Amino acid sequence: MTTPKKVISGIGSVSYLPELLREMNLRNPFVVIDPKVKEADFGKRLMGFAKKSFDGFETNPTFSQVSDGLHLFSENDYDSIIVVGGGSAIDLAKVIGLTAANGGKAEEYFQGKKADVQSVPIIAIPTTCGTGAESSPFAVIMDSSIPKKRGIESVFFMPTAVILDSEALISLDSVMIAATGMDAFTHILESHISKKATVLTRIVSKGLLCSIREPLEKALNEKDALALEALQSIAFTARLLYPRTGLSIAHALSHPLGAFTGLHHGLAVVTFLETSMKYNVSACRDSFREAGRMVGFSSDDDLFSWLRLFIKESGMAEKISNHLVVYDNLPIERIASEALQSSNIPSNPRKIGLSETCEIINESLLNFRRGYGN
Ligand SMILES: [Fe+2]
Numbered sequence: 001m002t003t004p005k006k007v008i009s010g011i012g013s014v015s016y017l018p019e020l021l022r023e024m025n026l027r028n029p030f031v032v033i034d035p036k037v038k039e040a041d042f043g044k045r046l047m048g049f050a051k052k053s054f055d056g057f058e059t060n061p062t063f064s065q066v067s068d069g070l071h072l073f074s075e076n077d078y079d080s081i082i083v084v085g086g087g088s089a090i091d092l093a094k095v096i097g098l099t100a101a102n103g104g105k106a107e108e109y110f111q112g113k114k115a116d117v118q119s120v121p122i123i124a125i126p127t128t129c130g131t132g133a134e135s136s137p138f139a140v141i142m143d144s145s146i147p148k149k150r151g152i153e154s155v156f157f158m159p160t161a162v163i164l165d166s167e168a169l170i171s172l173d174s175v176m177i178a179a180t181g182m183d184a185f186t187h188i189l190e191s192h193i194s195k196k197a198t199v200l201t202r203i204v205s206k207g208l209l210c211s212i213r214e215p216l217e218k219a220l221n222e223k224d225a226l227a228l229e230a231l232q233s234i235a236f237t238a239r240l241l242y243p244r245t246g247l248s249i250a251h252a253l254s255h256p257l258g259a260f261t262g263l264h265h266g267l268a269v270v271t272f273l274e275t276s277m278k279y280n281v282s283a284c285r286d287s288f289r290e291a292g293r294m295v296g297f298s299s300d301d302d303l304f305s306w307l308r309l310f311i312k313e314s315g316m317a318e319k320i321s322n323h324l325v326v327y328d329n330l331p332i333e334r335i336a337s338e339a340l341q342s343s344n345i346p347s348n349p350r351k352i353g354l355s356e357t358c359e360i361i362n363e364s365l366l367n368f369r370r371g372y373g374n
Pocket residue numbers: 131183184187251265269
């Protein structure tokens with residue numbers, strides 16, 4: 001399993017960045033920064049490291065935005081990338097770094113071209129508490145011409161160093177804390193019930209399931225700094241699991257929904273979480289029950305009730321409903337068939353086909369249109 005070579009964590013740990021750059025012998029970093037983070041205090045502190053920065057992207061970055069970033073990167077003799085942001089920013093930086101080191105166009109790597117060498121060194125500073133993109137060998141980029149999110153895996157994507165500083169999360173609004181935290185929770189749960197889970201991965205996922213509930217609730221309700229730090233560390237560790245185990249239909253569906261509607265990844269996962277788990281539970285009864293016990297619930301129903309309450313009280317339900325209300329003609333079959341091509345389908349606990357996937361989509365959308373949890 002590939003992991004970042006260097007991980008620095010703790011509140012205020014971003015102050016080690018100059019020392020880290022010296023230690024890695026990097027003198028001229030290019031900064032990729034989320035446009036919203038750039039305006040926050042945490043982002044402003046980091047702009048001192050940039051001769052030039054790139055923030056020309058939003059949620060679900062596109063190939064044309066990768067190309068813009070690559071163009072800026074090639075204008076100077078940059079020796080590395082510092083990326084500051086959530087999964088979108090980190091995935092974008094990974095693809096810029098890989099393409100800069102290997103040549104050609106970014107799209108070619110998503111059409112089967114293999115990279116031969118490691119990306120330019122990347123220092124990832126995540127500013128959400130869930131994506132784990134900073135510790136994964138994957139990148140997802142939006143092909144807006146179709147529209148479709150394309151994902152690839154490469155060991156050369158792995159950032160060289162990661163700084164997990166929970167001060168980066170202080171300016172996150174509560175819905176984003178909940179959405180990224182619930183994305184991390186789903187990574188762990190899906191990994192635990194996966195068909196490909198092993199004794200080794202379940203030892204890790206059990207520990208993470210035991211650890212996540214309290215920081216998730218405290219981070220949301222109190223914006224507690226230690227809880228945010230714990231959540232960030234759990235998300236980082238969870239991402240090390242699922243290149244081995246794969247995920248499930250909830251994640252498989254989140255990407256086409258995000259591509260068609262622009263919905264944030266964490267919220268797209270939450271849209272399908274309950275219905276996907278209810279579909280799967282008959283095929284993974286023991287591991288699902290064990291997961292629930294690790295989170296602190298004695299029955300499946302208690303776990304589902306907690307999930308529903310969290311999704312509702314965090315404001316995620318309202319955000320998802322408001323976002324999806326204008327998409328009353330979504331191409332359900334197309335979303336379903338794209339989901340079924342996902343690399344997460346072979347690990348889905350229960351066999352699934354087109355009609356079952358369409359049912360999950362329709363039921364999930366109906367739940368949110370009716371005011372989730374009412
Ligand atoms: Fe995710």
